[in-house]
Amino acid sequence: MAELLGLDHVAAGYGLATVLNDISLSLADGRSLALLGRNGAGKTTLVNTIVGVTTMKGGAIRLGGRDITRLRPEQRAHAGIGWVPQERNIFKSLTVEENMTAVARPGPWTVARVYDMFPRLRERRRNMGNQLSGGEQQMLAVGRALVLNPRLILLDEPTEGLAPIIVDELLGALKRIIWDEGVSAIIVEQNAQKILSVTDDAVILDRGLVVYAGPSAALAADRDALETHFGVAGRAGGRGAA
Amino acid sequence: MTDIAAAAAVPQISPAADARLMLAAAARWRWWEFAVWIAALAAIVVFPRNLLLLNEIAILALFALSLDLILGFAGIVSLGHAAFFGVGAYAAGLLGKFGYGDPFLGLAAAAAVAAVLGFATSFLLLRGSDLTRLMVTLGIALMLLELANREAWLTGGADGLQGVTIGPVLGLFDFDLSGRTAYLYSLGVLFVLFLLARRIIHSPFGLSLRAVKQNPLRARAIGISVAVRLVAIYTLSAAFAGVAGALSAQTTQYVSLEVFDFIRSADVMLVLVLGGVGYLYGGIFGALIFKLMQDYLSAITPQYWQFWIGLVLVILVLAGRERIGAQLTRLFAPLLRWRRA
Numbered sequence: 001m002a003e004l005l006g007l008d009h010v011a012a013g014y015g016l017a018t019v020l021n022d023i024s025l026s027l028a029d030g031r032s033l034a035l036l037g038r039n040g041a042g043k044t045t046l047v048n049t050i051v052g053v054t055t056m057k058g059g060a061i062r063l064g065g066r067d068i069t070r071l072r073p074e075q076r077a078h079a080g081i082g083w084v085p086q087e088r089n090i091f092k093s094l095t096v097e098e099n100m101t102a103v104a105r106p107g108p109w110t111v112a113r114v115y116d117m118f119p120r121l122r123e124r125r126r127n128m129g130n131q132l133s134g135g136e137q138q139m140l141a142v143g144r145a146l147v148l149n150p151r152l153i154l155l156d157e158p159t160e161g162l163a164p165i166i167v168d169e170l171l172g173a174l175k176r177i178i179w180d181e182g183v184s185a186i187i188v189e190q191n192a193q194k195i196l197s198v199t200d201d202a203v204i205l206d207r208g209l210v211v212y213a214g215p216s217a218a219l220a221a222d223r224d225a226l227e228t229h230f231g232v233a234g235r236a237g238g239r240g241a242a
Numbered sequence: 243m244t245d246i247a248a249a250a251a252v253p254q255i256s257p258a259a260d261a262r263l264m265l266a267a268a269a270r271w272r273w274w275e276f277a278v279w280i281a282a283l284a285a286i287v288v289f290p291r292n293l294l295l296l297n298e299i300a301i302l303a304l305f306a307l308s309l310d311l312i313l314g315f316a317g318i319v320s321l322g323h324a325a326f327f328g329v330g331a332y333a334a335g336l337l338g339k340f341g342y343g344d345p346f347l348g349l350a351a352a353a354a355v356a357a358v359l360g361f362a363t364s365f366l367l368l369r370g371s372d373l374t375r376l377m378v379t380l381g382i383a384l385m386l387l388e389l390a391n392r393e394a395w396l397t398g399g400a401d402g403l404q405g406v407t408i409g410p411v412l413g414l415f416d417f418d419l420s421g422r423t424a425y426l427y428s429l430g431v432l433f434v435l436f437l438l439a440r441r442i443i444h445s446p447f448g449l450s451l452r453a454v455k456q457n458p459l460r461a462r463a464i465g466i467s468v469a470v471r472l473v474a475i476y477t478l479s480a481a482f483a484g485v486a487g488a489l490s491a492q493t494t495q496y497v498s499l500e501v502f503d504f505i506r507s508a509d510v511m512l513v514l515v516l517g518g519v520g521y522l523y524g525g526i527f528g529a530l531i532f533k534l535m536q537d538y539l540s541a542i543t544p545q546y547w548q549f550w551i552g553l554v555l556v557i558l559v560l561a562g563r564e565r566i567g568a569q570l571t572r573l574f575a576p577l578l579r580w581r582r583a
Contacts, residue, residue, distance in 0.1 A: 051463055077465030089460045091453045102449035103465050148465050 001028035003065070004184050005050070005152055010059035012049040018057055019045040021208040027152070027201075032178045032185040034195045034216055036229070037205035043188045044086055046205065047154045050186070051083045052076045064151060078105075082150030086157050086188075088141040092130035096121055096140055099129060100147045107149025114143035117173055135166035142173070146183075153177070156188045167194070174198055192230055196220040204229050269444035278523065282429055286422065293421035299533045300428035301489045306513045306525025307432075307439060308482030314520030315443060316475045317455035318367060321376045321507050322383030323483055326356040328501035329386065330484025332397060335497035338406040345411050345427065345492055352488030353481040360480020364473040380504065387502035402498035406491060417493060424493035431489060435482055439522060442478070451475055512555060
């Protein structure tokens with residue numbers, strides 16, 4: 001399967017501070033990756049580096065074989081990177097529909113398809129961004145990334161702060177987006193149990209370094225690895241696991 | 243891979259088609275908007291002795307609309323918007339002076355010259371804070387003021403540009419002393435440019451501008467080209483301001499150095515704050531309030547009329563427009579209920 005995203009010895013951070021030391025990883029087209037690790041491991045910085053909002057200190061990033069290391073964030077978005085940031089970044093002065101229309105680009109994902117994926121957003125289409133619940137904001141953030149028609153979608157802790165029932169609904173939608181629609185994705189999560197059942201592969205970061213890389217199903221079954229890196233041996237069922 | 247193939251098999255639908263209905267709904271005219279424009283037209287009959295004042299209001303409204311495009315929708319603050327008003331006024335005035343007095347030719351030339359200036363200077367605004375933008379815009383207007391003062395052979399310097407002759411509108415309607423043609427002409431131009439601004443603001447481009455205004459860094463990261471949008475809207479705003487300047491030059495047949503004055507830039511900002519920023523009608527309502535107050539108060543206290551305008555501004559800012567708006571809505575609530583019924 002052709003490589004979609006490739007990181008070669010990436011070092012990056014904020015200003016003078018270096019957070020990521022030497023990250024190399026590869027994601028094939030149509031595959032999904034769980035990015036795991038404790039607080040401060042560098043997960044969000046890695047996603048931000050792929051998006052282009054950190055300071056690159058070394059290495060290279062490729063998307064579909066094209067070097068995007070020197071591209072600005074908006075150019076990376078146009079190249080095919082959709083971003084659902086941790087803080088959701090909904091534009092509060094725009095309605096639900098306007099938030100998506102403002103960034104939509106031609107492709108299979110339209111506002112109408114997003115509404116089919118998240119019917120709740122259709123009901124709230126005329127509500128302003130600041131009138132939405134946390135779950136609705138997260139759905140909108142995902143929808144807004146989808147209407148950009150990305151080749152790769154990056155989701156930074158999409159379930160953080162949401163009620164369990166909303167988490168289930170959101171994970172169900174993410175499964176449909178990744179499994180049924182074939183959208184490549186990188187999902188940052190602190191809670192391995194939640195996300196390993198969604199993704200194909202998993203990477204664990206610790207202090208800016210990759211300390212584990214392998215199939216999600218294998219990690220889900222590896223109680224020792226989960227104990228070592230998260231302190232819990234969760235009942236995570238990896239995608240494809242029996 | 244079959245999943246990917248299935249996704250790729252979905253027909254490529256333009257998001258524009260998908261969003262068209264929503265944008266059309268958002269851009270739908272509301273009853274009070276019709277009322278505003280009908281009232282503006284009816285003013286010719288209702289206030290036949292005040293047409294010169296009404297013409298000034300229409301020109302100031304267009305100037306304020308141009309500022310609203312950048313301030314209200316893109317968050318670009320400017321204390322030198324008179325620069326574009328001024329170059330537009332001189333462009334139309336000079337054409338009129340040298341025998342090219344067709345009003346629409348003057349408007350086109352003014353828009354083009356102001357747009358070129360706006361495009362060239364827009365790149366100075368892409369970096370820096372609001373304070374930087376205030377100083378840069380102020381500096382450009384001051385430079386143009388001194389340039390116009392120095393090149394008196396062309397501009398007339400402190401004496402102003404005289405001998406401006408403007409032909410009849412559409413070859414039919416001469417500019418008369420009553421101001422009837424002037425007002426209708428300015429109102430027509432204001433209406434056309436307002437429609438254009440309204441169309442732009444309700445387009446995906448307009449929505450993305452509002453996203454940029456709210457958080458440019460956030461907008462960039464989700465694929466909005468911030469620099470391109472700021473340059474585009476600043477250039478368009480400059481063209482609008484240039485047309486306002488041209489209207490002033492054509493309807494008064496005179497251009498003075500005051501077109502570049504800092505006071506003009508400050509006044510248009512004040513007009514916009516009075517009328518409200520970021521909904522297109524702020525410039526129109528603000529110009530109406532400002533000019534009527536100026537006219538009325540200067541008749542009562544010729545020396546101190548600005549004191550009262552300042553007082554209104556302070557009350558407006560302290561009380562908050564939303565609170566005043568809520569009170570007015572409550573006041574007119576029975577009328578709105580009756581209309582819905």
